[in-house]
Amino acid sequence: xxxxxxxxxxxxxxxxxxxxxxxxxxxxxxxxxxxxxxxxxxxxxxxxxxxxxxxxxxxxxxxxxxxxxxxxxxxxxxxxxxxxxxxxxxxxxxxxxxxxxxxxxxxxxxxxxxxxxxxxxxxxxxxxxxxxxxxxxxxxxxxxxxxxxxxxxxxxxxxxxxxxxxxxxxxxxxxxxxxxxxxxxxxxxxxxxxxxxxxxxxxxxxxxxxxxxxxxxxxxxxxxxxxxxxxxxxxxxxxxxxxxxxxxxxxxxxxxxxxxxxxxxxxxxxxxxxxxxxxxxxxxxxxxxxxxxxxxxxxxxxxxxxxxxxxxxxxxxxxxxxxxxxxxxxxxxxxxxxxxxxxxxxx
Amino acid sequence: xxxxxxxxxxxxxxxxxxxxxxxxxxxxxxxxxxxxxxxxxxxxxxxxxxxxxxxxxxxxxxxxxxxxxxxxxxxxxxxxxxxxxxxxxxxxxxxxxxxxxxxxxxxxxxxxxxxxxxxxxxxxxxxxxxxxxxxxxxxxxxxxxxxxxxxxxxxxxxxxxx
Numbered sequence: 166x167x168x169x170x171x172x173x174x175x176x177x178x179x180x181x182x183x184x185x186x187x188x189x190x191x192x193x194x195x196x197x198x199x200x201x202x203x204x205x206x207x208x209x210x211x212x213x214x215x216x217x218x219x220x221x222x223x224x225x226x227x228x229x230x231x232x233x234x235x236x237x238x239x240x241x242x243x244x245x246x247x248x249x250x251x252x253x254x255x256x257x258x259x260x261x262x263x264x265x266x267x268x269x270x271x272x273x274x275x276x277x278x279x280x281x282x283x284x285x286x287x288x289x290x291x292x293x294x295x296x297x298x299x300x301x302x303x304x305x306x307x308x309x310x311x312x313x314x315x316x317x318x319x320x321x322x323x324x325x326x327x328x329x330x331x332x333x334x335x336x337x338x339x340x341x342x343x344x345x346x347x348x349x350x351x352x353x354x355x356x357x358x359x360x361x362x363x364x365x366x367x368x369x370x371x372x373x374x375x376x377x378x379x380x381x382x383x384x385x386x387x388x389x390x391x392x393x394x395x396x397x398x399x400x401x402x403x404x405x406x407x408x409x410x411x412x413x414x415x416x417x418x419x420x421x422x423x424x425x426x427x428x429x430x431x432x433x434x435x436x437x438x439x440x441x442x443x444x445x446x447x448x449x450x451x452x453x454x455x456x457x458x459x460x461x462x463x464x465x466x467x468x469x470x471x472x473x474x475x476x477x478x479x480x481x482x483x484x485x486x487x488x489x490x491x492x493x494x495x496x497x498x499x500x501x502x503x504x505x506x507x508x509x510x511x512x
Numbered sequence: 513x514x515x516x517x518x519x520x521x522x523x524x525x526x527x528x529x530x531x532x533x534x535x536x537x538x539x540x541x542x543x544x545x546x547x548x549x550x551x552x553x554x555x556x557x558x559x560x561x562x563x564x565x566x567x568x569x570x571x572x573x574x575x576x577x578x579x580x581x582x583x584x585x586x587x588x589x590x591x592x593x594x595x596x597x598x599x600x601x602x603x604x605x606x607x608x609x610x611x612x613x614x615x616x617x618x619x620x621x622x623x624x625x626x627x628x629x630x631x632x633x634x635x636x637x638x639x640x641x642x643x644x645x646x647x648x649x650x651x652x653x654x655x656x657x658x659x660x661x662x663x664x665x666x667x668x669x670x671x672x673x674x
Contacts, residue, residue, distance in 0.1 A: 166568075166601060173572050173594045180587030185637065190586055197580045201532075204581065208537040220643065283536050285544035286644060286646075289640060318583050325583050355541075374627065 179205040183327050195296070205280035205291050205323065237344055242444035272425040273307070274298070278418070279323065288355060290329040291312075292421060295322040298422060301381055307422040311389040311412035312336070313378055316423075328415050329390065338390050339378040346378055349391060349409060356418045358391050365398055367405065373407055385424060514674045520671045524566060527554050527664065528574060536581055545645055548653040549623055551578060555593060556600045556619060556657075557664045560607055562674065571597035585623050596626050620654035 184190045272296065282289035294300050296319045304316040306326050314462060318325035327334055328353040338360075339346045349358040363369060372440050373393040377429065379386025391409035531550040539547060551574055558566035575590030582589065599622045600607065627646050644671055668674070 166598070169568050170594065170598045173568055174591060177572070177575075177587035177591035177594065180590070181585045182631075184586040194580060194586060197577070201577055201580050204533050205536060212538070244534075280536060281538055283544070283547060285547075289583065503615055 175326040200337045274424040287333040305424045308413045308418035313413045337380040341374040520673045623650035
């Protein structure tokens with residue numbers, strides 16, 4: 166009995182170390198989850214059945230009222246959308262003038278929550294979209310009102326999402342009113358985020374909306390994250406204590422949106438831009454640009470119609486401005502290529 | 513004899529499957545912290561009364577399944593459940609003689625130790641629980657032990673599992 170215990174303990178410790186350090190066990194885990202994750206679906210079944218029954222027996226007047234409400238809401242949103250299209254176009258054009266690539270609409274996909282993490286000390290949920298649906302590690306997850314979290318574990322047909330309020334999670338944000346940057350950390354309380362290291366004199370007020378800043382390259386910029394609930398200036402503390410409430414209904418939302426943004430890393434993005442520019446400079450023929458640039462961009466566009474299409478019209482603009490300044494010899498081809506690379510990286 | 517009676521062994525596995533479901537079933541927020549260690553309870557019962565069928569290897573496999581479900585490191589819960597089973601097995605002769613309340617007390621101590629080991633392991637991976645509330649599941653499990661025990665004993669007698 167003692168020998169068996171020893172073997173099993175050693176085996177578990179070895180498994181833990183391997184699982185923590187290497188990716189060797191990922192296929193094993195995903196194979197096991199293929200079967201085991203069904204149990205989350207089973208435990209969700211009563212809820213699902215209840216919803217089905219409730220919708221079956223929903224009274225007609227209720228449905229009509231619901232329909233009416235949705236129709237008005239839809240009308241309002243459509244109205245706002247009309248303006249948005251024009252504004253987006255304008256924004257893109259202005260950004261082109263400023264030589265920076267804009268974030269165009271990201272593609273989203275609806276996922277459904279199928280389970281909560283049983284451990285009460287972590288805030289994680291399980292959703293019904295996985296690797297086979299094109300979900301990637303680190304992908305941002307939204308609900309109708311704001312950011313919820315990011316994907317931390319991929320399984321074939323399900324994935325695990327770490328919520329903003331988990332104690333191990335932090336997200337770079339900025340105040341929507343004035344662009345003040347900060348980092349919002351989870352506290353383990355589903356209704357509270359904390360801004361760390363905010364200067365006592367910083368211009369931040371109760372009621373300010375915090376949006377994701379896009380720094381950190383994980384979350385797309387501009388999605389609402391939280392509203393500031395209280396700001397405490399304690400003269401005994403080096404920093405102000407700022408508490409915020411997440412705008413997303415972290416513990417109530419059942420339908421979530423997965424955001425598919427540009428899957429390339431900033432380095433790859435910069436490299437692609439630099440390569441495109443080099444190719445263009447070597448060729449020295451403007452008509453080739455549109456032919457060469459969309460080629461690397463085309464496979465990327467499928468999951469992400471993000472900055473890629475916008476970056477292409479920008480590249481010739483950069484060149485048109487910069488060509489007269491340095492010597493147009495091939496030897497000077499590298500500096501102008503490097504310059505836009507760094508600016509892209511910062512976006 | 514074994515061939516005629518052991519065909520009800522699937523009942524054991526059914527209880528384990530139900531245990532797995534119970535250990536991930538959704539609960540209200542305030543009750544999550546009190547969630548009993550269902551798998552550990554079932555393992556304790558079956559190792560106590562059928563040590564020839566359910567042992568540490570079973571516990572280890574179930575632990576791996578729990579790891580996949582919980583998203584913890586592979587082997588973490590496996591290690592904990594193996595330890596629990598080992599302790600129950602080594603106290604088995606005495607535990608079977610004990611009255612129910614005394615069994616509950618021993619279960620409380622064993623599960624408490626296991627939860628402390630769990631805290632230690634999860635601290636290693638950076639998910640440190642902020643409070644000692646993690647002892648609560650052990651307490652709830654110990655309170656549930658008499659009911660689980662009576663229920664499973666009835667089940668065992670009914671289906672003649674041995």
